[in-house]
Amino acid sequence: MADDLSLFFLPDSSDESSNSSILFFQNLIEEAELQDTGTSNRRRYIECQREVGHETLMADYFVEDPKCNEDIFRHRFRMSKRLFLKIVSDVEANDSWFQEAIDARSRKGFTPLQKVTWAIKQLATGSTPDENDEYLHMAERTSRECLEYFCDTVCKIYAPEFLRRPTSHDMTLLYEAHEEKHHLPRMFGSLDCTHFVWRMCPTEYRGQYMRGDHRYPIVMLESVASQDLWLWHAFCGPPGSQNDINVLQQSPLFLTERNGTAPKCLVYVNNHLYKRGYLLVSYSKYYPPLWQVECLE
Structure with a gap:
């Protein structure tokens, strides 16, 4: 215990020069980094394999011979595939946030299909934003943004026709x-x-x-x-x-x-x-x- 505490006291200035003091602090910082247990406040970067998520989604529902048929799609999304694709097309045409773009690293972002899928999943099943991270490869923050932008866009598009009293x-x-x-x-x-x-x-x-x-x-x-x-x-x-x-x-x-x-x-x-x-x-x-x-x- 005494040896551990002694590391945090400055060396005697009468015995060592200023250069040795700088080296002391550098060694102290290096030891702290080696002993770091993961509690640092520094943000950890996680690579999201967006392309893999899109390919998996297409193979499950939207290819010519999908893994899941129309009945399974309706059960999981609470709507028909035809209605779902129409919503994807409408929100993509009316909000640039749902359009596929290139990020700062020249990589393709999430596709409109991925964004709308996860927004509707949260609304239809009450899923948490990070529940399907391993499936769509989408972070929690992006999932929340998908839900917020989706709700705003849907209200803007369909409110004049549907959110009204009948004539x-x-x-x-x-x-x-x-x-x-x-x-x-x-x-x-x-x-x-x-x-x-x-x-x-x-x-x-x-x-x-x-x-x-x-x-x-x-x-x-x-x-x-x-x-x-x-x-x-x-x-x-x-x-x-x-x-x-x-x-x-x-x-x-x-x-x-x-x-x-x-x-x-x-x-x-x-x-x-x-x-x-x-x-x-x-x-x-x-x-x-x-x-x-x-x-x-």
């Missing part, structure tokens, strides 16, 4: 589609609630966000979907301890009917004329009969 023309198309597919005239959507786990819920909120049939606190999402999965209404945030009818009473779904701005379309039910269509909901003990709740005069 009179949209309502007519919805009526025709549901009548043809489900044989239910004047139905303009399917209403349901789903639950999302809130694992990091603060302790003071756990009581109102817990339910007996769930292990973790949950947050409820109420949404209306069309036959082609157009979610034109979403209301998220009510505590999970509530039931579906309580969420319906809080949601702004019928706000346009209250202020008189909703599209009108006449429909007869049991020889009674209604000015609006109706929503299809799953019947349970919490719901009154369907026509009493959802038909809007």
Whole structure:
């Protein structure tokens, strides 16, 4: 112990010259570098084999005879391959960040396919940014940037068409589609609630966000979907301890009917004329009969 401590004391200036003092500090720094256990704050460089990640991705899903078929792709990405490729093409055309570029070392960066794949993987499965580092060879920071840029770009591209309330023309198309597919005239959507786990819920909120049939606190999402999965209404945030009818009473779904701005379309039910269509909901003990709740005069 005494020998170790003696290394950190300067030599006696009366015995050694200034040159020997400089050599002493150089030797001390060299010994510290040799004894470094990896706790240094210096950034460690890791070589990302981007080309290998792209080739693996292509071989799994996007070549002529891929390793995984269409059903596996839909299960893992929560969408069809055709829709996925359209999204890749749209974001690449509208945001230069998703375009393949050359870095400062004259090496190709990540391809648009890799960037969009990992962004959708995080959204579809809730994966952590560094979970597929060994598969796509993408660092955690780049994965986070992929998700941020992807969400911003998708909202910019598709918001004018999809993130809006349906117009009179949209309502007519919805009526025709549901009548043809489900044989239910004047139905303009399917209403349901789903639950999302809130694992990091603060302790003071756990009581109102817990339910007996769930292990973790949950947050409820109420949404209306069309036959082609157009979610034109979403209301998220009510505590999970509530039931579906309580969420319906809080949601702004019928706000346009209250202020008189909703599209009108006449429909007869049991020889009674209604000015609006109706929503299809799953019947349970919490719901009154369907026509009493959802038909809007």
